[in-house]
Amino acid sequence: MLVLAVLSCREANAAVPVIAPMTESQKQAAVFLDALSIPSPGEVFAALNKSSHPNWAALITPAEAPLTTDRSQLALAVGVMAANGYIAVEAQDGQQVKNIGREMMTSAKALGVSQNLMGRGDSLMEFAANDAWDSLADELEATENEVKASMVEQKDHVLVTLTSAAAWLRGLDVATQVVLSSETLQGASLIRQQELARRLSIQLDTLPERMKHDGLVSRVKATLDNVTQLLGSHPDSIEAERRMIQQIHDSTSGLVKEILSSSETPAAAASAQPASPPASAASPIAAVTSSVEPTKQ
Amino acid sequence: MNRSRFFISAPGFFLLTAGSFITNGYVAEPTPIVQEGPEHQDPLPANPAPPVPTEARRMALESADAFTNDGFRIRDSEWPFSLTKAAPAFLEVTLFSGNHYWFVTATPTAGVKLRVTLYDSSGHPMHSEQWQDSGEHGGSRAAAGIAPGESGNYFVGVDLPETPSDQPLDCSLVSAYK
Numbered sequence: 001m002l003v004l005a006v007l008s009c010r011e012a013n014a015a016v017p018v019i020a021p022m023t024e025s026q027k028q029a030a031v032f033l034d035a036l037s038i039p040s041p042g043e044v045f046a047a048l049n050k051s052s053h054p055n056w057a058a059l060i061t062p063a064e065a066p067l068t069t070d071r072s073q074l075a076l077a078v079g080v081m082a083a084n085g086y087i088a089v090e091a092q093d094g095q096q097v098k099n100i101g102r103e104m105m106t107s108a109k110a111l112g113v114s115q116n117l118m119g120r121g122d123s124l125m126e127f128a129a130n131d132a133w134d135s136l137a138d139e140l141e142a143t144e145n146e147v148k149a150s151m152v153e154q155k156d157h158v159l160v161t162l163t164s165a166a167a168w169l170r171g172l173d174v175a176t177q178v179v180l181s182s183e184t185l186q187g188a189s190l191i192r193q194q195e196l197a198r199r200l201s202i203q204l205d206t207l208p209e210r211m212k213h214d215g216l217v218s219r220v221k222a223t224l225d226n227v228t229q230l231l232g233s234h235p236d237s238i239e240a241e242r243r244m245i246q247q248i249h250d251s252t253s254g255l256v257k258e259i260l261s262s263s264e265t266p267a268a269a270a271s272a273q274p275a276s277p278p279a280s281a282a283s284p285i286a287a288v289t290s291s292v293e294p295t296k297q
Numbered sequence: 298m299n300r301s302r303f304f305i306s307a308p309g310f311f312l313l314t315a316g317s318f319i320t321n322g323y324v325a326e327p328t329p330i331v332q333e334g335p336e337h338q339d340p341l342p343a344n345p346a347p348p349v350p351t352e353a354r355r356m357a358l359e360s361a362d363a364f365t366n367d368g369f370r371i372r373d374s375e376w377p378f379s380l381t382k383a384a385p386a387f388l389e390v391t392l393f394s395g396n397h398y399w400f401v402t403a404t405p406t407a408g409v410k411l412r413v414t415l416y417d418s419s420g421h422p423m424h425s426e427q428w429q430d431s432g433e434h435g436g437s438r439a440a441a442g443i444a445p446g447e448s449g450n451y452f453v454g455v456d457l458p459e460t461p462s463d464q465p466l467d468c469s470l471v472s473a474y475k
Contacts, residue, residue, distance in 0.1 A: 022387065022452060029386035030452055035374030036472060039391045042370065043474050047393035047448070079344030134370070141373040189394055195418070195450040196391045 004081050032199060035145060041086040041171040042137050044190065049090070051187035054178045056091035060084070065106040067262035072199035072217050074107045075151070075159035076259045079166030081107065082144040083126075087174060089136045094128040097136055101125060105145060110161070115148035120146060158207050165200045165220055166259060169252050172227065176249035185241060192247065193229035200224050216258060223255045328354045351377060352436075353469035356403035360430070361471050364399050368475035376470040378455070380404070380411075381463060385456035387416075388470065393448045398454050399426075399438040402470040409466065410459035413441035416452040417426060423451075 101124035121283035201224035426442035
């Protein structure tokens with residue numbers, strides 16, 4: 001309260017900082033923080049809303065967590081589903097948000113990090129039921145962060161990198177789809193995030209050798225490298241730019257499909273669930289059927 | 298070289314109040330469950346309590362919360378860091394044209410002047426909206442706002458133009474966008 005009155009922006013004013021440029025060593029030493037340096041899908045989509053007015057309902061994809069016990073894939077799936085949740089929020093599709101929330105819990109449970117998350121799942125359901133879209137977007141980011149925090153608690157820090165990379169790649173997948181639907185490639189500047197793609201790729205280099213050579217993880221790395229290279233190109237015509245964006249889209253959308261594809265039978269995946277689910281996991285985990293059919297574009 | 302520094306913030310931004318957690322503007326009461334058996338009669342929280350936020354984080358969120366009235370969404374994360382006059386701190390961020398951002402920092406230490414500066418990808422300082430508190434509410438806070446013309450890589454810098462001591466200060470930075 002006290003500060004809010006002060007911070008009514010009356011004191012804010014445009015100013016020209018008389019400040020020296022950063023030194024090279026300061027740039028090199030700048031902190032790269034997973035939770036703030038990587039934009040949330042909500043940030044990307046907010047910018048897309050202003051440039052392109054996407055038809056979000058058409059961008060929704062079915063909410064189904066992969067049936068797998070591969071921890072790398074599950075971590076990647078959490079990132080993709082978090083991004084999908086933002087799409088459902090933008091589309092104001094409450095049922096889809098509920099489905100995605102439930103599937104995120106499924107993946108979190110398979111990762112063994114769901115103990116702290118059941119309250120989040122309940123909140124997602126409640127907000128979706130009440131069409132509280134702003135709260136839902138906040139809750140999705142909080143849920144993703146809580147999954148990551150649980151991974152860290154369980155000494156699975158490396159999985160955080162995969163979740164962040166997957167969320168960003170799904171955001172890029174959607175952004176390129178939206179841009180390609182415009183004849184003039186409106187919003188194309190939003191996908192110019194070469195430095196971020198490069199940084200995420202470098203982070204994957206720090207994964208343990210065994211995980212790095214996992215088929216899916218190595219394809220994530222290859223996709224990031226490919227995207228980094230494509231974003232570094234300078235197309236000299238709108239046609240060339242469209243081809244470049246199409247290549248990025250093909251690369252990211254193929255990877256997202258692979259992340260969400262099941263590698264195991266339902267029985268095998270179920271038998272690999274933690275033996276004693278948390279007391280708060282009252283609701284049965286069941287396959288969820290999307291209420292919205294995917295739209296092929 | 299801090300190139301590989303990689304933090305995970307505490308989940309949500311929680312303001313601990315009278316037994317309730319406030320996250321992003323809504324209140325969620327911790328759900329008690331009771332375990333059976335004579336040795337477990339006390340109610341236990343179903344969700345373990347999240348880490349209590351630092352005072353710096355609480356102050357930064359309190360200041361940033363003012364922006365939500367103007368349609369800004371606060372990111373569910375913070376950058377906790379230590380700051381001295383001799384060593385400004387820098388954070389790398391990706392910003393999008395069309396969006397408007399505010400970066401808010403705070404320290405519980407009173408009598409110092411914090412400053413937030415935004416730099417482009419090559420490290421040159423940029424024009425930004427500036428805000429600093431008057432210091433009358435305890436601690437010190439500052440913020441910078443920007444609506445970037447181009448999407449891309451930027452840096453957020455925090456420094457201490459005025460401080461009576463060389464002691465490191467506990468600071469926190471949060472961001473908001475719309």
